[in-house]
Amino acid sequence: MTKAELVEAVAKSASLTKAAAEKAVGAFISTVSGALKKGDRVTLVGFGSFEVANRKARTGRNPQTGKEIKIAAAKVPKFRPGKALKDAVAKKK
Numbered sequence: 894m895t896k897a898e899l900v901e902a903v904a905k906s907a908s909l910t911k912a913a914a915e916k917a918v919g920a921f922i923s924t925v926s927g928a929l930k931k932g933d934r935v936t937l938v939g940f941g942s943f944e945v946a947n948r949k950a951r952t953g954r955n956p957q958t959g960k961e962i963k964i965a966a967a968k969v970p971k972f973r974p975g976k977a978l979k980d981a982v983a984k985k986k
Contacts, residue, residue, distance in 0.1 A: 929970050939977035946971045 894902070896918065904914035925943055928935050935943040950966040974982075 937975070939975050941972055941974040941978055943970060943972055945969070 900911060900914045900918050903909065903918060904911045907914065907917075909917070925935050929943060929945050932945055934945075945968050948967045948969050951964050953962050953964045954960070955962055
């Protein structure tokens with residue numbers, strides 16, 4: 894599902910205009926991004942949690958040359974699904 898498809902689904906589900914749904918989806922994305930940037934954790938009970946994890950520096954390999962390269966440490970966003978989301982996905986028809 895693309896962002897445009899998500900906006901259309903939100904508009905239909907919440908009986909909103911596409912413009913209002915676009916604003917709502919955009920606000921959600923920017924709010925979650927801002928919270929993660931500050932180092933906060935965002936928890937949506939039943940859906941899941943967004944958090945920032947620290948990835949250690951490591952040695953990698955350039956696939957074209959085979960030469961070893963150093964990959965710097967980085968902060969990366971992670972999503973951990975909640976029980977209700979896991980159950981909804983695993984549920985058989």
